[in-house]
Amino acid sequence: MHHLIIGYGYCGFYLAQELLKKQQKVTALSRHLNEEMALPGLNHIKTDLNQPFNWTEPDTVVYYLIPPPADGTQDVFLRQFLGQSVLKARKVLYFGSSGVYGNHHGAWVTEESPCFIHNSRQQRRLDAEQQWLSFCTHHNIEVVLMRIAGIYGPNRLPIDAAKTKTAIMALDRAPYTNHIFVKDLAQIAAFFGQSKVPHALYNIADGDPRTMGSLQQLVAKNLGIEEASYESWEQIWDKASPMKREFIESSKRLDNKRLLATIGSTYKLTTLDDGVSQSLQDYLVS
Template sequence: MHHLIIGYGYCGYHLAQYLLNRQQTVTAISRHLDESMNLPGLRHIIHDINKPFLWQEKNTVLYYLIPPASEGEQDKILETFLSLSSIQPAKIIYFGSSGVYGNHQGNWVNEQSSCNLDHPRQHRRLNAEQQWLTFCKQHQIPCVLLRVAGIYGPNRLPVQAAIAQKPLLAPHEAPYTNHIYVHDLSEIAYQFAEKIELSGIYNIADGKPDLLGTLQQQVAQALGLEAAPYEPWEQIWALASPMKREFMLASKRLSIDALRATLKETLRLTSLSEAVINSLKEEGNFS
């Protein structure tokens, strides 16, 4: 089996690393390659997916990790890729976003829950899912859509925020948020790849939702730093980035019952506290 990664960024790198460590054949596609991300055994192809792409090896699992562009309500990047390219893989695995659910006032959501779309980014993500479903149905290709929670891991931790004691929302005002450790995400993707005929939509998270700010608190605790103070909603909102405001307005708890039922005993999920320590060790920030 050949593993083809379209979009070789943070998650693509860790996925490729996981696959190569299991003696898999891996090719990654991106517009450029940072030398620090060049892994032994990896075949990398520099390619702009806005141009035609030909892949003739059928015994391939294709992982698509490119997020939509930042404008509009459709994923035009994916639309162009599918219209110009010639691909016929054995399976598609799309790395999507649990953001498609929008705000559920802190309630549990599963794959059948409504998508309360109130931001163009959510529309783009849902449109990408629909494009893949249509393409795979037309070409009779098994397709797994991953609705992925917030990804963290080595070099993707709020270390500077913890050091600066960046104020957090008070617990009674904080929305629920969901996380997945990047190494667990890579393993889950590979397990879905091995189930070659399986199709479906799956929430991908650790199954233990936390209040917004918990990750920063875990990092501070692991580094022995003083805890950040709490501030009221209005003060946090005033200084929040557009992305953080989306998180603040999208409280939900992701159910991973479908994921557990499908992967059963092979599903291994790392606790937030353990994953934070492991990530800091990989960064060289923890001894």
């Protein structure tokens, strides 16, 4: 079996490590390869995926990690890639976003829950899911769509916000946010890639939703920094970026029972407290 990582960046780096640790054959694609991203045993191909790409090894698991472009309602990059490339595979795993569900006003959300569309980012992500479903159905390829929560890990924590004590929304109106530790995500994806799984759609989250700002406060606590003060919903909204406003308007709690039933006792998901502590170890040493 060959594992092909399309879009070798932060998450792909941890996925490649996990697969190589299991003595798997791994190839990764990206435009560039930073020295710190090189791994022993990894076959990296520098390529521009705006150009046709041919992959003809049928016993391949494809992991697609490239997010849609920043504009429009469709993933036009993926449409072009699939339309002009040859991609032989036995399975495709799409790294999608739980943001497609939209605002459920803090309710628990399963894979069967509706998607309430209120921005073009959701439309692009849903379009990408449909493209992979259509492509894999047409070519008789197994597909797994992963709707992934907010990814955190080493070098991906709100350390600057914690240090500057960026104000946080008052808890009584703060939306729920969901998280997954990057190393857990890598283990889950590697498991899905190597195993026959019963579903084509999974919520990927640690199952412990927190209110917005909890991650920042947890980072501050671990660094021994005084926690930030709280402000009203209106105060936070007025100075929020367009992307942050999307998060504020997307309160939900991701149900991960399907995920847990599939991975069983194979992996124990990392709690947010433990994941933050692990992620800060290198930072604290330096």
